[in-house]
Amino acid sequence: xxERNKKVAxxxxxLVGSLHAILLAKKGYDVDVFExxxxxxxxxxxxxxxxxxxxxxxxxxxxxxxxxxxxxxAMCIPMYGRKMHDLQGNLTxxxxxxxxxxxxxxxxxxxxxxxxxxxxxxxxxxxFFNHRCDDLDLEKNELHFFDTENNQTVVEQYxxxxxxxxxxxxxxxxxxxxxxxxxxQEYLSHxxxxxxxxxxxxxxxxxxxxxxxxxPRGEFMLIALPxxxxxxxxxxxxxxxxxxxxxxxxxxxxxxxxxxATFPDAVEVMPTLAKDYFDNPxxxxxxxxxxxxxxxxxxxxMGDAAHAIVPFYGQGMNAGFEDCSxxxxxxxxxxxxxxxFEKYSALRAPDGSAIADLALYNYIxxxxxxxxxxxxxRKKIERKFSELYPDKWLPLYSQVTFSHTxxxxxxxxxxxxxxxxxxIMQIPAxxxxxxxxxxxxxxxxSTT
Amino acid sequence: xxERNKKVAxxxxxLVGSLHAILLAKKGYDVDVFExxxxxxxxxxxxxxxxxxxxxxxxxxxxxxxxxxxxxxAMCIPMYGRKMHDLQGNLTxxxxxxxxxxxxxxxxxxxxxxxxxxxxxxxxxxxFFNHRCDDLDLEKNELHFFDTENNQTVVEQYxxxxxxxxxxxxxxxxxxxxxxxxxxQEYLSHxxxxxxxxxxxxxxxxxxxxxxxxxPRGEFMLIALPxxxxxxxxxxxxxxxxxxxxxxxxxxxxxxxxxxATFPDAVEVMPTLAKDYFDNPxxxxxxxxxxxxxxxxxxxxMGDAAHAIVPFYGQGMNAGFEDCSxxxxxxxxxxxxxxxFEKYSALRAPDGSAIADLALYNYIxxxxxxxxxxxxxRKKIERKFSELYPDKWLPLYSQVTFSHTxxxxxxxxxxxxxxxxxxIMQIPAxxxxxxxxxxxxxxxxSTT
Numbered sequence: 001x002x003e004r005n006k007k008v009a010x011x012x013x014x015l016v017g018s019l020h021a022i023l024l025a026k027k028g029y030d031v032d033v034f035e036x037x038x039x040x041x042x043x044x045x046x047x048x049x050x051x052x053x054x055x056x057x058x059x060x061x062x063x064x065x066x067x068x069x070x071x072x073x074a075m076c077i078p079m080y081g082r083k084m085h086d087l088q089g090n091l092t093x094x095x096x097x098x099x100x101x102x103x104x105x106x107x108x109x110x111x112x113x114x115x116x117x118x119x120x121x122x123x124x125x126x127x128f129f130n131h132r133c134d135d136l137d138l139e140k141n142e143l144h145f146f147d148t149e150n151n152q153t154v155v156e157q158y159x160x161x162x163x164x165x166x167x168x169x170x171x172x173x174x175x176x177x178x179x180x181x182x183x184x185q186e187y188l189s190h191x192x193x194x195x196x197x198x199x200x201x202x203x204x205x206x207x208x209x210x211x212x213x214x215x216p217r218g219e220f221m222l223i224a225l226p227x228x229x230x231x232x233x234x235x236x237x238x239x240x241x242x243x244x245x246x247x248x249x250x251x252x253x254x255x256x257x258x259x260x261a262t263f264p265d266a267v268e269v270m271p272t273l274a275k276d277y278f279d280n281p282x283x284x285x286x287x288x289x290x291x292x293x294x295x296x297x298x299x300x301x302m303g304d305a306a307h308a309i310v311p312f313y314g315q316g317m318n319a320g321f322e323d324c325s326x327x328x329x330x331x332x333x334x335x336x337x338x339x340x341f342e343k344y345s346a347l348r349a350p351d352g353s354a355i356a357d358l359a360l361y362n363y364i365x366x367x368x369x370x371x372x373x374x375x376x377x378r379k380k381i382e383r384k385f386s387e388l389y390p391d392k393w394l395p396l397y398s399q400v401t402f403s404h405t406x407x408x409x410x411x412x413x414x415x416x417x418x419x420x421x422x423x424i425m426q427i428p429a430x431x432x433x434x435x436x437x438x439x440x441x442x443x444x445x446s447t448t
Numbered sequence: 449x450x451e452r453n454k455k456v457a458x459x460x461x462x463l464v465g466s467l468h469a470i471l472l473a474k475k476g477y478d479v480d481v482f483e484x485x486x487x488x489x490x491x492x493x494x495x496x497x498x499x500x501x502x503x504x505x506x507x508x509x510x511x512x513x514x515x516x517x518x519x520x521x522a523m524c525i526p527m528y529g530r531k532m533h534d535l536q537g538n539l540t541x542x543x544x545x546x547x548x549x550x551x552x553x554x555x556x557x558x559x560x561x562x563x564x565x566x567x568x569x570x571x572x573x574x575x576f577f578n579h580r581c582d583d584l585d586l587e588k589n590e591l592h593f594f595d596t597e598n599n600q601t602v603v604e605q606y607x608x609x610x611x612x613x614x615x616x617x618x619x620x621x622x623x624x625x626x627x628x629x630x631x632x633q634e635y636l637s638h639x640x641x642x643x644x645x646x647x648x649x650x651x652x653x654x655x656x657x658x659x660x661x662x663x664p665r666g667e668f669m670l671i672a673l674p675x676x677x678x679x680x681x682x683x684x685x686x687x688x689x690x691x692x693x694x695x696x697x698x699x700x701x702x703x704x705x706x707x708x709a710t711f712p713d714a715v716e717v718m719p720t721l722a723k724d725y726f727d728n729p730x731x732x733x734x735x736x737x738x739x740x741x742x743x744x745x746x747x748x749x750m751g752d753a754a755h756a757i758v759p760f761y762g763q764g765m766n767a768g769f770e771d772c773s774x775x776x777x778x779x780x781x782x783x784x785x786x787x788x789f790e791k792y793s794a795l796r797a798p799d800g801s802a803i804a805d806l807a808l809y810n811y812i813x814x815x816x817x818x819x820x821x822x823x824x825x826r827k828k829i830e831r832k833f834s835e836l837y838p839d840k841w842l843p844l845y846s847q848v849t850f851s852h853t854x855x856x857x858x859x860x861x862x863x864x865x866x867x868x869x870x871x872i873m874q875i876p877a878x879x880x881x882x883x884x885x886x887x888x889x890x891x892x893x894s895t896t
Contacts, residue, residue, distance in 0.1 A: 180635045180732060182634050183631075184631065185624070185630065185631050186632075187627070284627045
């Protein structure tokens with residue numbers, strides 16, 4: 001954006017806000033970061049149990065730009081594939097990518113603290129905690145905060161304002177009233193609750209720590225991601241209402257009956273299940289899309305504020321971090337901030353909508369399909385072909401998780417691949433001849 | 449809802465709010481109506497030129513319930529069909545329905561005043577003007593207003609609150625923060641501007657007053673609806689941005705060049721065109737959907753607050769009035785207000801979304817298709833068949849405009865009809881044999 005030492009505000013000091021502040025600081029901007037809550041490095045944040053997340057290549061690239069990639073990698077547990085648990089406790093393993101490719105389980109809190117500490121090394125970054133954004137004057141480009149610690153109103157003017165204040169963004173709420181601002185929020189009928197598999201007495205993990213565990217049961221699903229302390233954070237995805245749902249399960253006995261019938265091998269490693277179920281909050285799952293992401297060159301939405309997505313592709317944080325790396329890459333290409341803001345929104349908003357679609361689709365895949373033999377065969381065929389002709393076929397999961405292909409392109413490529421595989425799966429006795437040259441030839445012809 | 453003399457609030461004293469207040473008053477409720485603006489019967493409302501609207505059967509039914517149908521009818525000009533103006537000034541006429549079926553042009557302001565005056569006859573209706581809704585406490589069911597006349601805050605508690613405060617509803621804005629509230633707002637790339645065809649010196653209309661005039665030009669469209677004073681309100685629908693758009697036309701010369709080239713016969717009757725073009729505001733076109741419409745039994749959204757739609761089916765007001773008549777009909781069927789609110793939202797939200805879809809579709813029909821010979825032939829065939837077998841085929845336009853079929857059912861029926869007509873239009877030389885028994889027989893077989 002040409003001139004340095006411009007004064008910019010980042011509203012929201014979560015993962016995306018903290019990373020964006022570092023990248024802007026590196027480019028020479030004076031960055032004020034405002035956060036509604038206290039400093040999470042000093043105060044115990046009240047809310048749900050601290051969740052862990054799956055970090056992957058898109059996120060890692062942005063962390064590299066910020067200069068913290070190695071530090072963060074040391075806090076990660078690699079997960080090389082999915083391990084599916086069936087009702088009888090039988091396990092099926094599906095690798096995520098090629099040898100060595102992995103996604104990384106990391107604590108949200110730990111990652112956020114590391115980013116904040118790194119931001120503190122820059123003289124041109126200042127953090128303001130306990131500042132609730134109450135209004136945004138788009139004429140003057142003024143932010144109005146209420147400082148909840150000192151009980152006073154704070155008004156500040158900025159050259160540019162970045163809204164990284166999450167799925168229920170106050171900054172976005174102001175943009176909603178501007179003309180031609182398209183917006184949607186859509187809830188799944190399912191919600192989630194976090195539970196725990198504690199470590200063994202010796203601090204080791206009770207189940208294989210190097211994979212993401214899934215108990216797919218159609219309308220219900222349990223997943224588990226490893227933590228460094230030997231525990232797993234377990235997440236139950238469950239209907240909010242209905243015959244078997246968060247609304248219907250009301251007693252510890254009902255919890256145990258449901259889990260024993262549905263996830264018996266998980267119950268064995270969850271000694272505090274019944275208590276955790278009632279101690280921990282139930283949360284909803286929302287998809288937010290908007291377009292444009294900017295208001296003139298005054299405001300830009302990034303991260304969940306621009307594209308809250310459901311968690312089933314493990315891409316929420318990665319998409320948000322990629323927002324920052326793409327902006328960082330574009331910064332030097334445009335002298336005129338208005339052009340930069342418009343080009344960035346036009347480039348990035350379709351990608352935000354595409355990863356939202358992909359995440360919704362992956363919910364179906366995770367809860368229904370990963371337990372399905374025909375689906376697993378389909379994935380095996382794809383993998384085989386991809387190994388033979390790596391330049392002709394990168395599986396959709398790999399495009400999303402391991403590549404830097406635009407999400408919107410990955411979505412379109414995935415659609416083409418799905419049509420080809422739909423035809424392949426119709427071939428009689430495909431389960432016997434799936435890896436034969438004739439099948440590989442047929443796929444090759446379809447791709448060209 | 450069983451108990452009478454409950455205290456209810458209606459937020460927004462526009463068309464839907466004023467009608468709903470009357471219907472609630474008739475059922476015995478104590479109704480407080482709050483309006484942000486001054487009383488439009490006393491003050492000149494600042495804003496765009498007062499628009500006229502097309503009232504049709506759904507709206508008339510609700511006005512009948514309110515006891516004002518005859519009074520309103522006297523303020524209407526019936527429009528029996530569409531009159532299309534081509535570039536050479538040639539006219540094509542297409543009746544809306546069967547003989548005598550019409551939609552009615554009426555002034556928004558006049559209709560609103562009549563409803564307010566009628567509401568004043570009820571002891572149990574009170575109006576509060578200059579009351580801006582600032583907040584809604586969903587715990588206590590309290591409304592927080594700022595009285596802009598007396599510069600004071602007003603807080604009131606109600607048994608039930610109805611949000612009839614339009615497309616940019618403050619009530620809905622509060623519901624947006626409740627869990628599981630699905631919402632979208634989507635702008636067309638086209639906006640609109642109102643213009644005028646003044647009356648002749650003797651007060652008569654300059655063009656045929658008993659039809660809705662359309663100048664369909666693909667990306668551009670002009671329409672005109674008659675007023676009682678001999679004028680027509682003309683509306684230009686036009687791209688907001690682009691080569692030929694509201695953004696590109698900046699001088700009176702450009703206005704006249706564009707209109708002379710595009711709407712030459714309209715220019716002849718629009719002596720103040722160039723001045724009006726710059727005096728009158730440019731407005732945007734938004735579609736709003738949400739689901740549910742209620743929060744428990746505390747709040748219900750109705751009218752544009754629940755379903756703002758684009759104006760191309762002439763159903764915005766009619767859909768809002770139907771919201772009121774459906775609620776009125778359901779009121780006595782449910783003793784428990786929670787059940788009533790949930791059933792009403794579940795019934796009505798899909799209809800709000802359906803009329804939004806229909807209105808978006810009709811934009812394409814109005815600006816592109818009504819000037820198309822194949823489309824006009826299709827309509828003639830449908831009409832012919834419908835006359836022969838009225839119980840087998842009611843044209844979609846008639847279902848929407850003249851029937852009380854649910855919008856969602858009309859949308860589904862219309863889709864079936866479209867598929868049948870797509871096949872009929874493929875028949876060779878259909879333009880020569882369109883009214884032959886063999887064609888009618890073929891449609892008959894398709895419908896059964």
